[in-house]
Amino acid sequence: MKKLLMIIPLVILLCFTFCCQQVEEAITEEQAKVLVDRALKIWNEGNLELLEDVMASDVERHEYGILEELVGIDAIKTYIINNRNAFPDLNITIDKIIVKDDMMVWFWTYMGTNTGPLWELPATGKKVKFHGVTIVRVVNGKEVEIWDFYNTLDMMEQLGFTLAPPQPPETQEEKK
Amino acid sequence: MKKLCMILPLALILCFIVGCQDKGAMAELEQFKVKAEVEEQNKEIIRRWIEEVNKENFEQLFNELWAEDCIQYMNSNPEPIDNEQYNQMIEHFYSNFPATTHEIHNIIAKEDKVIAMFTARTTHDVDSYGVPATGKELAWRAIVIFQISDGKIQTRWEVADILSMYKQLGMELKPKESEK
Numbered sequence: 477m478k479k480l481l482m483i484i485p486l487v488i489l490l491c492f493t494f495c496c497q498q499v500e501e502a503i504t505e506e507q508a509k510v511l512v513d514r515a516l517k518i519w520n521e522g523n524l525e526l527l528e529d530v531m532a533s534d535v536e537r538h539e540y541g542i543l544e545e546l547v548g549i550d551a552i553k554t555y556i557i558n559n560r561n562a563f564p565d566l567n568i569t570i571d572k573i574i575v576k577d578d579m580m581v582w583f584w585t586y587m588g589t590n591t592g593p594l595w596e597l598p599a600t601g602k603k604v605k606f607h608g609v610t611i612v613r614v615v616n617g618k619e620v621e622i623w624d625f626y627n628t629l630d631m632m633e634q635l636g637f638t639l640a641p642p643q644p645p646e647t648q649e650e651k652k
Numbered sequence: 653m654k655k656l657c658m659i660l661p662l663a664l665i666l667c668f669i670v671g672c673q674d675k676g677a678m679a680e681l682e683q684f685k686v687k688a689e690v691e692e693q694n695k696e697i698i699r700r701w702i703e704e705v706n707k708e709n710f711e712q713l714f715n716e717l718w719a720e721d722c723i724q725y726m727n728s729n730p731e732p733i734d735n736e737q738y739n740q741m742i743e744h745f746y747s748n749f750p751a752t753t754h755e756i757h758n759i760i761a762k763e764d765k766v767i768a769m770f771t772a773r774t775t776h777d778v779d780s781y782g783v784p785a786t787g788k789e790l791a792w793r794a795i796v797i798f799q800i801s802d803g804k805i806q807t808r809w810e811v812a813d814i815l816s817m818y819k820q821l822g823m824e825l826k827p828k829e830s831e832k
Binding site for chain 2: 482484486538540574575576577579581607608609611623625626627628629630632636637638639640641642
């Protein structure tokens with residue numbers, strides 16, 4: 477009986493301690509900084525082996541200008557390789573980081589010279605500089621979902637393109 | 653002896669609880685609560701703005717939620733626009749896409765900032781940017797970062813996928829005339 481009396485308060489104390497240490501899924505500013513540093517090494521230096529350290533295997537990337545979502549590390553790897561081929565001197569800098577719970581928000585500037593083909597477009601030799609925002613959801617220290625936002629039109633205009641109105645087949649025939 | 657055995661652990665627990673609730677920690681917790689409350693209020697302001705705004709209530713909702721001296725950076729343009737320019741922009745936008753609605757996918761509040769990802773949807777039922785109505789449904793994504801002071805929206809940065817919007821209208825990217 478005496479032993480029981482000793483154990484009960486101990487159990488209560490333990491419960492109390494666990495309650496205090498509520499398991500937090502949130503990422504810390506330090507963890508976010510490490511992930512950003514690695515992302516920059518991946519994009520700016522082409523250090524693609526780091527991808528598996530920072531992303532979960534079923535990671536999803538929602539990208540502007542691309543209709544399908546990129547799912548899995550391999551799809552993202554191909555996407556980065558294509559980007560680095562189009563802009564071999566690619567240099568991304570981080571302007572600001574906001575961390576909240578399991579989400580990170582990165583504000584960045586993208587600079588590069590288009591000396592390789594971009595998607596189906598031939599190289600233009602032009603320099604681009606534009607800003608964007610990336611939101612990343614992190615689970616167990618790894619990126620699981622990425623949303624990327626930038627003004628694709630701005631980038632294409634810097635590359636020397638402009639928007640042309642649609643040419644319906646009827647009007648083309650009328651012109652003939 | 654048995655009674656002492658009962659009282660001692662109880663006293664210990666009490667000490668522990670009181671120890672945990674030191675005033676510094678309580679004040680910090682209170683501050684944290686206030687901060688969390690403001691973040692929730694800010695989120696609600698932004699949720700209302702994005703999801704409720706339409707062609708008819710635009711002016712009234714804008715006057716209610718935005719600070720008079722607010723500043724807006726649209727589509728990563730480094731030069732901000734003032735209210736007059738913004739009003740012209742909105743008028744132009746609604747004349748091209750009168751039936752636009754917005755759906756928020758994700759909203760994050762941190763201190764005085766609110767970050768919202770949303771999809772804009774509209775029906776191409778009038779002449780839009782020079783393209784005759786097709787009746788097609790269009791959708792494009794955007795992100796907006798708001799900075800809120802004293803319950804009013806003070807600054808907005810927005811990046812919308814307008815290239816995708818124009819492409820859905822049937823426009824195409826072509827090399828500029830001078831560069832052909």
